[in-house]
């Protein structure tokens with residue numbers, strides 16, 4: 001029997017309690033579907049696997065991203081938290097409640113082990129992806145010797161205006177889902193479980209994926225109105241994914257084999273200025289046309305780019321792998337609108353997310369080139385930055401997030 005939040009709710013509180021925590025806990029979570037593509041936007045993606053879900057997984061439509069500071073300095077408490085989080089994540093991603101009792105199945109005298117706002121909602125393609133920031137490798141937890149060289153601090157890029165309070169963090173969790181309530185519920189419950197051991201440093205909501213990570217997906221549009229993600233690394237690019245996405249033991253940090261490095265950048269857009277810019281200038285800036293998304297001089301979106309045909313400083317030309325020793329990124333960003341700024345402007349932009357094998361060879365050179373010469377800079381400002389080592393996947397119910405790091 002498979003009990004989702006939906007069917008669990010259907011049983012009612014008494015029925016749920018009757019099924020019992022023990023029975024639910026004993027049931028193997030491996031019974032869940034294992035297809036790489038969920039059949040519908042309600043379905044779950046598998047939690048267990050060689051790599052974490054939420055990286056090559058076809059990008060879902062909604063994001064809740066959170067960065068935590070660890071507030072305990074006890075290694076055993078951190079380890080325990082990672083185990084508790086993994087168990088909750090295995091349940092949540094399969095459309096179950098965070099704990100075995102759930103929002104209404106436990107004793108009335110205690111706080112419920114699920115907050116309840118996702119009762120009745122399906123898994124909605126939820127993925128939860130964890131990453132560890134360089135600050136976790138300081139002297140608190142005895143991890144200094146395990147700091148991967150690829151977690152070296154990003155250089156200062158020209159023009160960036162980073163706000164420390166919404167940058168960095170010891171641990172991040174990326175929640176992606178097709179339903180925002182499901183993504184928010186997952187992060188909220190992880191924060192609840194972490195009480196007394198972690199505190200939320202910053203978080204970001206996103207809507208409208210700005211990349212495709214599978215050829216089966218239609219290319220979405222960013223808030224500047226352009227198709228975004230056309231030339232992204234896609235899960236079908238097996239050789240590229242192997243070479244440029246997943247870290248290997250030979251890279252230096254053995255515990256990261258099968259993992260990937262995550263760069264986040266909150267990029268504010270002055271969209272009111274952009275909206276008064278001519279169509280020709282907008283298209284020149286990106287090097288693609290706005291309607292079809294075709295590269296300059298070509299007719300169709302997926303026609304190969306002709307770099308010589310576009311302006312020397314076109315965004316696509318500056319960022320193209322051929323300009324950076326064939327460096328690719330797996331982009332997975334989201335639009336954001338955080339209300340308005342009190343000056344009559346929307347506080348809007350792109351929450352840029354990119355996974356890669358080594359940011360020093362991939363994100364850094366690309367961003368340095370963009371920061372120096374991209375005319376898009378007139379309309380954007382980087383205000384937050386994060387760099388995290390995302391460990392390999394959780395293999396089975398006996399495994400947990402970060403086991404290799406603490407081994």
Ligand SMILES: C=CC1=C(C)c2cc3[nH]c(cc4nc(cc5[nH]c(cc1n2)c(C)c5CCC(=O)O)C(CCC(=O)O)=C4C)c(C)c3C=C
Nearest residue numbers: 226227228229230231232267316319320321350366367380
């Ligand atoms: C450092 C990496 C990048 C940042 C930061 C970045 C910001 C950014 N990009 C857009 C919109 C588009 N980007 C497009 C292509 C593209 N962008 C990057 C890298 C960064 N972009 C790469 C590697 C590429 C692919 C280049 C190629 O191989 O052709 C496009 C075109 C469509 C596409 O291929 O995705 C758009 C549009 C915005 C709005 C933005 C900051 C706000």
Ligand SMILES: [Fe+2]
Nearest residue numbers: 228315316319
């Ligand atoms: Fe870009």
